[in-house]
Amino acid sequence: MGEVDSAFIQAIEHRPKLAIVEAEGIPLIDLSALNSPDSSNPSAISRLVAEIGEACKNWGFFQVINHGVPFERRQNMELASRKFFAQSTEEKRKVRRDEMNPMGYYDTEHTKNVRDWKEVFDFAVENPMVMPASHEPDDKELTKWINQWPDYPSELREASEAYAEELKKLSYKLVELISLSLGLPAKRLNAFFKDQTSSIRLNHYPPCPIPHLALGVGRHKDPGALTILGQDDVGGLEVKRKTDGEWIRVRPTPDAYIINVGDIIQVWSNDKYESVEHRVMVNSQRERFSIPFFLNPGHHVMVEPLEELTDEQNPAKYKAYNWGKFRATRIRSNFKKLSVENIQIHHFKIAE
Numbered sequence: 484m485g486e487v488d489s490a491f492i493q494a495i496e497h498r499p500k501l502a503i504v505e506a507e508g509i510p511l512i513d514l515s516a517l518n519s520p521d522s523s524n525p526s527a528i529s530r531l532v533a534e535i536g537e538a539c540k541n542w543g544f545f546q547v548i549n550h551g552v553p554f555e556r557r558q559n560m561e562l563a564s565r566k567f568f569a570q571s572t573e574e575k576r577k578v579r580r581d582e583m584n585p586m587g588y589y590d591t592e593h594t595k596n597v598r599d600w601k602e603v604f605d606f607a608v609e610n611p612m613v614m615p616a617s618h619e620p621d622d623k624e625l626t627k628w629i630n631q632w633p634d635y636p637s638e639l640r641e642a643s644e645a646y647a648e649e650l651k652k653l654s655y656k657l658v659e660l661i662s663l664s665l666g667l668p669a670k671r672l673n674a675f676f677k678d679q680t681s682s683i684r685l686n687h688y689p690p691c692p693i694p695h696l697a698l699g700v701g702r703h704k705d706p707g708a709l710t711i712l713g714q715d716d717v718g719g720l721e722v723k724r725k726t727d728g729e730w731i732r733v734r735p736t737p738d739a740y741i742i743n744v745g746d747i748i749q750v751w752s753n754d755k756y757e758s759v760e761h762r763v764m765v766n767s768q769r770e771r772f773s774i775p776f777f778l779n780p781g782h783h784v785m786v787e788p789l790e791e792l793t794d795e796q797n798p799a800k801y802k803a804y805n806w807g808k809f810r811a812t813r814i815r816s817n818f819k820k821l822s823v824e825n826i827q828i829h830h831f832k833i834a835e
């Protein structure tokens with residue numbers, strides 16, 4: 484292990500077990516009722532809504548099939564991603580992201596202050612993405628995060644933009660189902676996503692000589708509303724099962740997407756749906772690729788438990804926080820090893 488940078492080494496209690504527990508119970512949900520001609524069939528839709536609600540409540544994670552994203556769009560995205568990462572580090576660093584513009588290539592990301600065994604390329608779904616210029620609460624200045632496209636592969640930009648359009652459509656379908664499952668009108672949450680700050684990340688996890696000591700991504704919860712992840716056939720994503728805290732491998736399913744509830748849905752639902760901790764194991768044999776779409780609201784959105792879901796018996800469990808400032812604060816830890824834990828939603832929890 485001589486040459487491996489010690490920044491990658493996880494503390495003993497967070498190292499992965501090489502004996503994998505395969506997930507049996509993670510729900511697999513068929514969305515064809517949404518796309519078929521009889522999508523007006525109320526009983527098919529209400530079954531789907533019930534399934535989604537159960538999955539959000541019991542797992543915070545589920546897979547969807549027959550989701551309506553054309554296979555070719557996904558394949559073009561995946562092929563362009565592979566071509567991009569196959570280049571030299573020097574080439575990739577020409578579109579390197581930095582603290583001023585966090586869109587682009589990056590290979591030294593840290594999760595909870597331990598370096599991840601991966602490299603990434605991020606792009607905004609709405610380009611440019613409007614964000615607060617700083618994390619300082621009183622600084623009202625805004626900035627634009629602008630996508631950077633490499634010269635090679637030349638098709639990356641088009642493949643990315645086409646893919647983003649499809650994933651945006653899928654994200655609205657899912658948000659509407661989730662809204663219905665909370666007993667709210669289908670479009671109750673849609674306005675939060677005007678001027679959305681969603682992004683897509685291309686992840687590449689190279690083979691790792693120390694898979695028992697390092698992680699592709701350390702344990703974390705996604706801070707946004709919802710994540711829609713496409714993974715390849717290698718596998719490595721693990722979810723912390725709510726019932727017993729065991730780390731469970733999410734088995735790759737061809738052409739499926741993995742959906743997970745993020746922190747914002749946890750807050751909106753006043754803890755009815757909890758965002759779940761997950762992490763990525765790497766292996767010494769095969770590189771792995773994955774592509775998460777992070778659905779995030781507009782920067783100006785104040786995130787707080789929805790009025791309809793709180794009352795005297797069930798008071799709001801969180802104080803409102805501004806999404807843009809939260810995100811700007813969080814992103815600082817990606818660039819610096821901070822000595823304290825970065826901002827988390829539990830910092831806004833109201834004592835019971």
Ligand SMILES: O=C(O)CCC(=O)C(=O)O
Pocket residue numbers: 684686700705712714719720761762763773774775
């Ligand atoms: O690569 C994966 O399977 C998951 C990545 C992930 O959790 C993230 O980027 O937030």
Ligand SMILES: [Fe+2]
Pocket residue numbers: 703704705710761
């Ligand atoms: Fe994640």
